[in-house]
Amino acid sequence: MSLPEKCPLCQVGREQQTVVTPHVYGGAGKGHSFFHCLGCDVRYMYPGLTSAEEARFYAAEFEGFMAGRAGAGGGWQKVEDHIQANEPTRLRRMKYLAPYLGHSSNLLEVGCSSGFMLAPLIEAGHKCVGVEPSGVFSEHLKSRGLPICQSMDQLSSLPLSADFDLIMHFFVLEHIAQPQAFLEAQLALLKPGGKIIFEIPNAADPLYSVYDIPAFERFYWSVAHPWYFSEASLQYLLQQIGRPFQILRDQRYDLSNHMIWARDGRPGGMGRFTEALGSELEDDYKQALIRIGKCDTLIGIISNE
Numbered sequence: 116m117s118l119p120e121k122c123p124l125c126q127v128g129r130e131q132q133t134v135v136t137p138h139v140y141g142g143a144g145k146g147h148s149f150f151h152c153l154g155c156d157v158r159y160m161y162p163g164l165t166s167a168e169e170a171r172f173y174a175a176e177f178e179g180f181m182a183g184r185a186g187a188g189g190g191w192q193k194v195e196d197h198i199q200a201n202e203p204t205r206l207r208r209m210k211y212l213a214p215y216l217g218h219s220s221n222l223l224e225v226g227c228s229s230g231f232m233l234a235p236l237i238e239a240g241h242k243c244v245g246v247e248p249s250g251v252f253s254e255h256l257k258s259r260g261l262p263i264c265q266s267m268d269q270l271s272s273l274p275l276s277a278d279f280d281l282i283m284h285f286f287v288l289e290h291i292a293q294p295q296a297f298l299e300a301q302l303a304l305l306k307p308g309g310k311i312i313f314e315i316p317n318a319a320d321p322l323y324s325v326y327d328i329p330a331f332e333r334f335y336w337s338v339a340h341p342w343y344f345s346e347a348s349l350q351y352l353l354q355q356i357g358r359p360f361q362i363l364r365d366q367r368y369d370l371s372n373h374m375i376w377a378r379d380g381r382p383g384g385m386g387r388f389t390e391a392l393g394s395e396l397e398d399d400y401k402q403a404l405i406r407i408g409k410c411d412t413l414i415g416i417i418s419n420e
């Protein structure tokens with residue numbers, strides 16, 4: 116196992132770096148491990164992917180998506196299914212986006228996938244731009260008239276001014292090799308007082324931090340994620356940026372999902388027992404995890420002030 120000399124986030128030395136796991140999902144036999152920095156509390160993969168490995172990884176992901184889409188219904192059906200399946204996610208996110216939306220705001224979503232967040236915002240009168248590398252999703256979005264780029268670098272080619280009120284991304288930051296530079300590039304595209312709002316997985320996921328389920332651990336530490344942030348390490352990252360910020364907690368997965376992990380050691384249990392248990396219990400359970408800080412999701416809000 117190769118050992119890091121120092122933390123790639125806070126730079127403290129190797130005596131503060133401990134091994135989380137040498138089992139990296141999707142990275143078998145490639146010599147990667149996850150480490151935990153006791154200085155800033157971040158978890159990170161070491162060694163990181165080289166640019167060439169990263170490009171190969173995402174090209175393969177995309178091929179997998181294309182192969183899946185050849186099934187019954189074809190690509191467009193898949194896009195519609197994606198939009199429909201994500202309606203509860205959209206509603207959950209709108210709770211914390213809504214306070215920052217004006218009458219007709221300029222919005223950018225980085226990694227907008229099928230556009231399930233943006234389409235209703237366009238209908239509500241906001242001016243929206245999406246960045247989406249997946250060809251299938253971006254074709255669909257263009258056909259619906261949404262200005263769309265395949266990368267952040269292409270934004271300047273759009274016939275509109277890049278002064279956004281709000282830039283959002285959901286489960287993107289943990290994939291980015293240089294998260295501070297990624298956020299700073301977005302600050303440069305915001306109006307004064309504009310906001311960046313993002314979601315990431317919380318390293319204190321209860322399946323790991325409360326229940327310690329081995330099957331979940333083998334699934335969780337993914338080669339696609341150079342970073343796993345906790346509240347403390349996200350706070351460290353955002354302090355480096357030097358703008359006002361807030362960190363909020365949320366819980367995406369329900370008690371049913373956790374019970375299936377505990378019973379069968381696999382994902383996919385969402386909603387399984389909700390009818391039997393009642394949705395009130397599911398809600399109380401999520402709130403309890405949020406209260407103790409052992410919840411699966413963190414939301415960062417950065418102000419351009």
Ligand SMILES: [Zn+2]
Binds near residue numbers: 153154157
């Ligand atoms: Zn550190």
